[in-house]
Amino acid sequence: MNDLLEHVISAHGGRERWLQIGGLRVEATLHGSFWAVRGFSDEPFEETVTIDTRRELIRFKTFYFGDDGLLRRLDYDVDVNTGVAVAHYVSDYRTFEGIQVPTWRRVHRRNADNSAGENWSIGIDINRVMAV
Known part of the structure; x- marks a missing residue:
């Protein structure tokens, strides 16, 4: 494994911990104009989802990491939204079940120049994460 990848995996909880986790149950508050267009409430609402951590959901991505190895931005095209190019910003890291x-x-x-x-149209505030 190359040094950058090792640094990033370590910053997010470490390879050994991630190999122990097959999925995550995430409790979150969702808000933003995207959800209202999709028929959900235009007010923030709570949702619980289960994620298979060993299955890749998006194929073509560009990752941006801080010097600390933590993810800051993720660029991709959203398949469920007719290929719209997005910039997905993340912050406020917390430790759940040994992972960041x-x-x-x-x-x-995302604009044509990648800015x-x-x-923003999608807001996700994660309240709790449990390994499953």
Whole structure:
């Protein structure tokens, strides 16, 4: 494994811990204009999802990490939203079950020059994470 990848995995809880986790149950507060367009409440609402940590959901991604090895931004095209290019910002890391999780997430449309649009449309505030 290369040094950068090892640094990033270590910053997020370490390879051994991640190999022990097959999935995560995430309790979050969702808000933003995206959810209202999809038929959900335009007010913040609570949701619980289970994620298979060994299954890749998005194929083409660009990751941006801080010097501490923690993820700061993730760029990708959203398959469920007709291929819209987005910049997904993350911060406010907390430790859950021995892994580092960014609890504040905001998704912006990405401009042609790869800069993020001014307004975000998806907000996800993670409240609790449990290994499953």
